[in-house]
Amino acid sequence: MRHKKNKIVHFLIFGSIYLNIEVFLRAIAGVLIGVQGISKWSLCGWTSLWMFPIGGFCAVIIGSFNDKPAYYNLKMWQQVIMGGSFIIAVELLTGLFLNAYLNLNVWDYSQDKFNFMGQICLQNSILWYFLSIIVIWLDDVLSHYYYGDEKPGNLFCYLKKLVMLQ
Template sequence: MKYIKNKIIHFLVFGSIYMNIEILARAVGRELVGYEGIKPLSIMGFTSLWMFLVGGLCGVIIGALNDHQKYCNLKMWQQVLIGGTVITLAELFSGIFFNIYLGLYLWDYSGDKFNFMGQIELKNCIWWYVLPTIIIWLDDALSCYFYEEEKPPSLLSYFKKLITFK
């Protein structure tokens, strides 16, 4: 029961964080479809509630991987490679489902260079391979806070492991 409760809390936290990251990225990045004339750094970004589901699911999957000793024993760059691939595939499959199958048109990268089916594109995929380091650290921090598990080292130390290939 503790494990299920842990994953529900993580789903809610990661889903909320993902929606806010998307809002901020669109506001700062001037990717405001339908909002001509918006100034840079406007806080008028937007997202879809479906992204809560996708972000929460990605966080739970990567967090669940992080619960297994075999995954934790991998080098940080290997964990990031797996996590980034999970996020990229989640974006691709959710795009196919929401945008193509259901016709919701939540995003369309077909105008960008290096896109695949208009559902994923290289620029975002690069970010999806940075995000797992933060997710792994936050998963450890949430487990420490809610379940009195061992306190994780600083987020900076996780990035240091990544950069030094440890």
């Protein structure tokens, strides 16, 4: 049974998780910009504070999709396509607003292959589809622990559903 979720809790949890994912992935890739490139919207030069509301917003919306039977009854690959596409659209729109209109220069993919206006790129777009699997799974986990929904399988089960086109 699906319950109306506390969107603020999900926003805070997912916004925090996204900031940590970005810092972690930058550390692994060796692209931490360090002290020299810090802007006023940066967390130690490793991620932007703008990523908190953007990541939280995307996850809350995908979680809201997940509350609708028309969405959670879809096959996993369909949910992933919808979630990843939503994240890409939000990245493009917020990039145009924050980077092109407000000139905050939060991110710039203009040096990456297959970029669009420097706001989105193919490499990150592919990653957003994988991230949407994690968001769907974590939303189900939170719903189980906070709202008593049925216990979801582990993340591997979700990946298996995706690979098996279930």
